[in-house]
Amino acid sequence: MGKYGEAAISAVHLLAKNEAMPPRLAWETAVQDVFPSSESSRSKGCPRDAFLALCGLGAVRNVAAGIYTRSIKNRGYVERALAAIRFDPGLATNKEELWSIATGGEQKKENAQMDVLVTLYLNGRIK
Numbered sequence: 001m002g003k004y005g006e007a008a009i010s011a012v013h014l015l016a017k018n019e020a021m022p023p024r025l026a027w028e029t030a031v032q033d034v035f036p037s038s039e040s041s042r043s044k045g046c047p048r049d050a051f052l053a054l055c056g057l058g059a060v061r062n063v064a065a066g067i068y069t070r071s072i073k074n075r076g077y078v079e080r081a082l083a084a085i086r087f088d089p090g091l092a093t094n095k096e097e098l099w100s101i102a103t104g105g106e107q108k109k110e111n112a113q114m115d116v117l118v119t120l121y122l123n124g125r126i127k
Helices: 003-017 023-034 045-056 072-087 089-093 095-102 113-122
Strands: none
Touching (some): 003 023, 089 095
16 A cells, blocks of 8 residues: 555545545545655645545545545546446556556556555445
């Protein structure tokens, strides 16, 4: 599990403890704990938007579906990747192949989006 996966798990724990907490605040609190001395890591948008998109899709346990991010690209990536994992759970152990599916084969650098999804999936936090 990478650091952003760790932050995603922490954010889900925060949301389970406090149902009124918005997912964005849970993420911000979690990355503050995981990256206490790195502002650039805390403000990294792709893993945050991947987490918020999963929440928005209603895919994260104990989180109601809603609009938590405006990121269209990251939402699309996690939607395609989640559908692929649900079809073939073995993909959860191959982030490179999963990212290729998520991007439709486009040569684009993954930016911890799959770490967030795979960590949540493998830890039973995805519905």
